[in-house]
Amino acid sequence: MRVGVIGTGAMGQNHVRIYSEMDNVELVGIADVDKERVALLASEYNTQGFTDYRELLRMELDAVSIVVPTKLHKQVALDVIESGANLLVEKPIADSTENADAIIEAAKKNDKVLMIGHIERFNPAVARLKEIIDSGILGKIVSISTRRVGPYNPRIRDVGVILDIGVHDIDIISYLYGAQANEVYAVAGANIHPFEDHATIHMRLNHELSGLVEVNWLTPHKIRKLTVVGLEGVAYLDYMDQTVEIHDKDWIRKAKVEKGEPLRRELEHFIHCIENGEEAQPSGSEGKHALEVSLAAIQSYNDEKLIKIE
Template identity: 65%
Template sequence: MRVGVIGAGAMGQHHVRIYNEMENVELVGISDVSEKRVKELSRQYGIEGYTDHEVLLKQDLDAVSIVVPTTLHTSIGLDAINSGVNVIVEKPIADTLENAKKLTNAAKDAGVKLMVGHIERFNPAVTKLKQIIESGILGKIVSISTRRVGPYNPRIRDVGVILDIGVHDIDVLSYLYGMKVNEVYAIAGADIHSLEDHAAIILRFNHEYSGIVETNWLTPHKVRKLTAIGLKGVAYLDYIDQTVELHDGEWIRTAKVIKDEPLKKELQYFIRILSNDIEPSPSGEDGIHALKVATAAVESYNKGKAVKIEL
């Protein structure tokens, strides 16, 4: 499988590293607007490097990772799709719903796979909790809440905290429930950023199931946690430590989680679905839903009212 990486910054460099370590994958080259960055990684991994992504796309690629700022996802994604290359694009799928739909429609028309990099679905703790929920151990799940907070990263300038990191948990909650959000209400504000930098988001699923997403760039230390409340017990998940703890009326149990790097699991899955011609999950449509909910959350806090999501 011949692959390339477009965007070799903080996240893109890890795509490069993991592809380079994978069996049955040939990392053909990378592209980045920084000539210095291209030279560094090309030398480190012994691969070709380009400052023009269109040159990389002409290297007979099977697939490409697009790891560039959100506002560039659509233009570069369309270039890749129109070149007949399968794509995994980092979350969120695009900066607007219109652009997200352009990407998904283009991929369908071109007959190529489009996967969205909602990496937390591949966190072993989330995978384990999904299995636990489906087993019925916790009974009917009625509420899931998350806390994703930490210090501000100055490199994030094109989107606010909801689209940057809140969208992770919006997607995870839909994944764990196996449902789409049908209403959202958000309280947020902008104190250190031009866009919102803290938010509390309430999600409604199928009228009777709730989700709460707390997120900010103000907390001095990073926290990534989730609580799932069921009729028979409660699960406490730590994304960072990759742990799941179950509490019921009698016992506190720790689930067996085989820890691993979520991005590695994600890219291994991406290559596997391409090799076996399987439709990806998260799909372009999953990416659109997460973006639709995130943008509705921004609309909600701007207007000060709940926003219904058309499904």
């Protein structure tokens, strides 16, 4: 499988590293506008480096990871599809639902695998929690709440905290419920960033289920946790420790979780889907929904009203 990576910032470098370690993958080349960085990485991983990604796309690639700023996703994705390659687009899928639709439609028209890089889907603890929920151990699920907070990363300037990290939990809540949000209400504000740097997002899913997302760039230490409340028990998940603990009226139990690197699992799934002609998860439509909810949350706090999603 001939693979390339476009965008070699903090996240892109991890794509490069993992592809270089995969047995069934040849890392053909990488591209980034930072000439020094791309040269250094190309040398380290024994691959070709380009400052113009279109030169990389001439290398007859089978698959490409797109890890560039969100506003560039549409153009780069369309160019990748036109080159004949399958694509993984880092979250969020695009900067607007119209641009998301353009990517989805182009991939479908050209019969290309399109995967959206919502990495927490591949966190082993999330996978285990999904199994627990689907087994019925917790009974009917009535609410899912998440807390993703920590210090601000200065490299993030093009989007606020909702599109940068809130979108993770928006996607995970929909995934765990197996349902989409139909109403969103958010309270947020900007203190240290041009866009919002803290937000509390309340989602209604399937008209009766509750999802609550708390995010900020103001907390001095990082927290990444999720709570699922069911009629028969409560589950507590820690994204960072990759643990799941179940509390019911009789017991406190720790679920067995086979720990692993989420991004590696994500890229292995991407390559597997290409090799076997399967639809990748999260799909383009799932990525679009997470974007829709995120944009609705931004509109909600700006307009100070509840936003309905069709």
